[in-house]
Amino acid sequence: MRVVVEQVDSLDDPRLADYAHQTDVALKKSRGSEHGLYLAESLLVMQRALAAGHRPRSVLALGGSVDDAVAALEAKPGGADVDGPGDVVVPVFSGPGDLLEQLTGYVLHRGLIASMHRPALPTVEALLADARRVVIIENVADPTNVGAIFRSVAAIGADAVLVTDRCSDPFYRRAIRVSMGTVLQVPWGRVGAWPATKELLAASGFHVAALALRDDSVTLRAFAARAPERVALVLGAEGDGLTLEALGAADTIVRIPMAHGIDSLNVAATAAVAMYALAD
Template sequence: MPVITISDLGDPRLADYAHATDVALKNARRSEAGREHGLYLAESLLVLERALRAGHVPRSVLALGASEHEAVAALAAAGHDEVPVFVGPGELLAELTGYILHRGLIASMHRPALPHPEALLAGTGTGGTAATATTAPRRIVVIENVVDPTNVGAIFRSAGAIGADAVLVTPRCSDPFYRRAIRVSMGTVLQVPWTRTGEWHELAPLLREHGFHTAALALTPDAVSLRDFEAHLPEKIALVLGAEGEGLTPEAIAAADTVVQIPMLHGIDSLNVAAASAVAMWAVSRER
């Protein structure tokens, strides 16, 4: 495995790390066959290992100090002996990336192709992981227009920990493969099956076709208490979570079979969307 000590920050092989934005990495197109979906950055050994277990393909690794040996071992265990590991002092790596590598390493990874929502709901493809067959999901989360990658990452972490089978992300939602979203999720973005959806005129019929009861978390006059909703849970549930501040769009609420609200005390009417996702997922989880 090539371990390369950095001597020139202008080395074109380091371009993936040179103050690269998430958008630029997403839009990157590589000539290698099958690697045409852009790149993302996996920060920390834990996230790298989860990405490798999910079948994602590394392009290179940037490592600080002792993290070099951990990166080499992780790549070797996953059968990627050919992937270069670039090493250098912290000050030089910070100059290259624009931030301090507190977690020791960061890897440039090829983005996997996302499945069609139909395949994900049918259990014949998984987004964010290797495209292998899985059982049809019964508990899913729909994230509508959440633009803060920190919240997106936190929702994915709850989905992975509490037991959502899949996540659907609407067109204007922040990208789950953004570095901050992956970091906040502790790599669960790379484990929980997910994909992008169309707008509600496409998504609502698809959810109905696959037998999902759509439960939208919103403050409306006809909203039922989460306590009442969980007392008689449908077989298949799609929890819909809305953007910070604005909440769900009228289209999302119109598409819902039930509008649900979390009971609150002390005159507080709502939680942060990530906190609300954890509460709602816990309430409808089959695994409690």
């Protein structure tokens, strides 16, 4: 991989298409990329993406961030020292701050944005093979909550995250930003219908614990006191909570007792509390 700094002076430059107010959906369908693209904002997030083995397509940077971007790219294993006919060039675009603000829609200051190739997702079987704790996010539509859950998973401790088809994409820009790039570190994959998902979990020895306020539930403290070796925590959508299919697939319904008439926590807060209770 060779890193080349290139100056840009026009918003019409076709090389900047990845950054020109593209939606997350459009980036996911981008041509020239097997699995689509995502945007990594800030040096820290780009470094986490590179450390996870994700391939950069280009970087948009300002001021001192140009040098930071080049250094980070060249520090990638097999970075700028690779040469030859199969060499891949990664451009680092730089230009006037006001121009780049118009392009991206906000002030970059001394920051950067990297256009990254989405990796192929691992299979559910591979994710479960050596895991003890997994988090399943069912139909959570808000990317802010998805990102916050991933950040808690990375910080407090779970081995993998599984998301349903109707869940917001963890590679969406806001989810990556809120997670501080941890969605690029935590292994995750997608699951389908509950009968097949339950079968996979059972075959791997997982006890399914669904978080919900129900009369037949047990408290989180009681469940944690005698938690099985392998647990899959299931978290539901904002407002609607878990579906009947998810509740039906659960081995145990677990609740977090509430005070002052409060009937629920934010789903990201629930994830953090539950994971902490089950931490070794």
